[in-house]
Amino acid sequence: GDSVTQMEGPVTLSEEAFLTINCTYTATGYPSLFWYVQYPGEGLQLLLKATKADDKGSNKGFEATYRKETTSFHLEKGSVQVSDSAVYFCALSGGSQGNLIFGKGTKLSVKP
């Protein structure tokens, strides 16, 4: 079945460091891909998305490119801030109903 694999956390970075969180997927067909962010005590918020191969999603300085050849959708940010500390989830639309399938999440901690 369809699945998402993302790098294990936690990831700890200093402020202004470069961030990469890896995400790979297995899917039949051509899913849409998403990154969600969950701040402490909150639900998940859509961060960015891409609906077809080579699309780049971007928001709040975060970017991810839909790579069909490597089945990847890695999240990047050039300079992280303390306020980016959160758990990040990669997801794809899959299954018979197109429901979202999530990775396990990667916790990011940014130190001043």
Add this chain to the structure above:
Amino acid sequence: ETGVTQTPRHLVMGMTNKKSLKCEQHLGHNAMYWYKQSAKKPLELMFVYNFKEQTENNSVPSRFSPECPNSSHLFLHLHTLQPEDSALYLCASSQEAPGDYGYTFGSGTRLTVV
């Protein structure tokens, strides 16, 4: 405010209690979902409703009983729960076909079963 409101935010209940979680959205979405989020585990899809009809039940124990009276409201009725049911329960909504738009999530209900 995300557009999806869940109440209560926190709930502590005994194993013999009966309680209900409520979810409400006014985004004009037609699909609603319950997810369970436990520590160290992936998000688990529990139930899916499309136009008030249940379209998916992922082998959820019968002590969890969903109800969707209309496209804007979703309930999760709880009875005789176990301590391992303690988790964050998230409600989400989407257009009928979520593929291109994703979901909008509520802030969740933190459930503790004692």
